[in-house]
Amino acid sequence: MTTSSQSNEKSYFDVHTTGLGFLKRIREVTPGGRKRDAFLACAISALTGTGDKPTYRYLDVRVSGSKAQELVRSYIADVEAGRPVLIQFRVSDTFSDVFVRTSGDKAGMPDATLKGRLLKAAALDLSVLQQMVQHRLDTRGLGYINRIARSQRDPSLRHCSLAMLNGSVDEPVYRYVNVDATDPAVVALLDQYSDDVQAKRKVLVSFRLEDLEASFFTRTKGENAGEHSPVMKSTLSYIGTIKVDGQEVYRDPSKIGHSEILPENAEVAPEVAGNDVPPQVDPPVDQSGEQPAVDSVPTAEASEPLAESAA
Template identity: 90%
Template sequence: MTTSSQSNEKTYFNVHTTGLGFLKRIREVTPGGRKRDAFLACAISALTGTGDKPTYRYLDVRVSGSKAQELVRSYAADVEAGRPVLIQFRVGDTFSDVFVRTAGDKAGMPDATLKGRLLTAAALDLSMLQQVVQHQLDTRGLGYINRIARSQRDPSLRHCSLVMLNGSVDEPVYRYVDIDATDPTVVALLDQYSDDVQAKRKVLVSFRLEDLEASFFTRTKGENAGEHSPVMKSTLSYIGTIKVDGQEVYRDPSKLVHSEMASENAEAAPGIEGADVSPATTPQVDTPVDQASEQTAVDNVPSADAPESLTESAA
């Protein structure tokens, strides 16, 4: 018989990217193969940076949430006509992918884009943009700190590799992100646990990244030399919790004071850490869901040596 605690147990790690952006390229996609169903897809030109001079990050997403599908379809005519449609979004399973441009001055050249699943979306009035001073493109989840290096140019800067956990707890997918850290609190935490990282202990953190970016590199060694491979880049702006080999060694002090939400999450899914990330400046569509208990992945994660993508120069 299934107990209440078993029915409430979470079984997935989620990487969630949230922000504001413009709807683009709404279309129905029919994959090859008889057993593969058609699906709704769209693109989002996500806003990041200052309100008066934003930068755009392109996300090509499959529309998964039922309400998100309704919203996207309702604005298909506006997008087709070139009218701007501003949305607030939450994308899950974010990753980078390489493609080859087919038109324009860069036709035939490789490039990279962020991909994922559009889980939730809400349409916003364009006047909302006038109120934004700083656009937040935030990515949250759980991951392992893989390596830490001091910048030779800036003593206050740290470079590190983050291995994000995504998918099933039993067989998680590992997404590598090449990140910088400049926030003094984050830098101090990385320095404090750098010996553990160097000793190949499993340093698991709940994190928030800012301004996730897709890129690619060209392999120069081995049998895959010349191949273009995707990589993500970002800034590590916040660490909520740290566990070393499964033992919690740090929790954001503000979370110890404001722990009501964390207690509710713990009752629903013991061992949750990803939900500990503090709210972003951009208002959320809703509360992130289905963060997993991480213990199985802690027990089974392979040694997270930096892949070649993080040791070669990115394009």
């Protein structure tokens, strides 16, 4: 490996989620512990679905980018006054977290929310919403396909578990997401490499997800039975590349040379340290081939920010 290639090589994986949403709950957080610094946090009510009847995905994020911090702080007064602030955003390290509600009709009940780090944000005029036909909440990155199941109700649908790679290449963190695939091209690729997944070979893909959603499931066996564990749900809308045990076996022929279809580090981190595929959670997809019942963020709470905006 040359010096120039070494200087360009990245040593970490990124999962990026982008979209439009309303800025909410700006606050300074002071963690417990003497050596932990305070940080700026906010919430984003991300829009997804059709332009005339959008739904919302709630993200609770730490504001990491310096310019993003400046922008968020500049709108504190507007947010506190209930004025709508629309932003375009990029969030990294997206994951789902379980919490217990402390107020309202569901006080004491578990729920889940998306979390991450806000890297970039730009304010938009509300008139942009009038031009939107479809809101897209996109998530891109690299991950392992570790389970594929055919739907018993819809022959054209596939369920699978995707272990998204995040953090250091040497010691990655896996973010698990249950995904549905309906696009014929994606379904065909999953079917083509399902035997490799079944044989527990390392099937690494660059992917695009749509409409990421926080969820949780209750463990039913083992020493952690009864615990609520976070997971995410989404739609697998695109596969750009596939590697099986480190060897590239597929690349979208129509996008060769278009680097924007891949995460920034897709080409420099082809392998993860170790020989094992990522461990499976309990269980993202059950043996019957259908999604298990998983509680998700209630749409009523997710829709609340829009009601505030319209007020």
